[in-house]
Amino acid sequence: MTLTFNPDKYKELLTAYLPKLIKSEVENEQALKIVEDLMHRECTPEEDELYQLLITLVEKFEQEYYQPIQPNNSVSMLLFLLEESEGSRDDLVSVLGTEDLVNNILNGQEKINTEQARKLGDFFNVESSLFME
Incomplete structure (x- = not known):
């Protein structure tokens, strides 16, 4: 049939x-x-x-x-690590200080500085250089 x-x-x-x-x-x-x-x-x-x-x-x-993370793309790395750790923007605010700063970084309006990269590295347990462009 x-x-x-x-x-x-x-x-x-x-x-x-x-x-x-x-x-x-x-x-x-x-x-x-x-x-x-x-x-x-x-x-x-x-x-x-x-x-x-x-x-x-x-x-x-x-x-x-899920495309592979491009080298020197700190925002992609940040979003990838946030997703993998099942974190939220609130976690980033607690690490970086303000919601405006987090939004500016995620929207590409502001680059991650050395101190912020260190804090993010400590938070995610990775090398801070991953967040530097």
């Missing part, structure tokens, strides 16, 4: 799951849960199409979000 693709059933799946471009880690995790559910069962052609779509969206997000 050959299974045929039913556009109406696919439309129902799209309406139920509302797949879209993934722009955050939370959205990525939600998509991965659906993917995992679909990969552990026998899928209809429509579910397989949804699965392929979600895989494509997850891969696109992860290629952009």
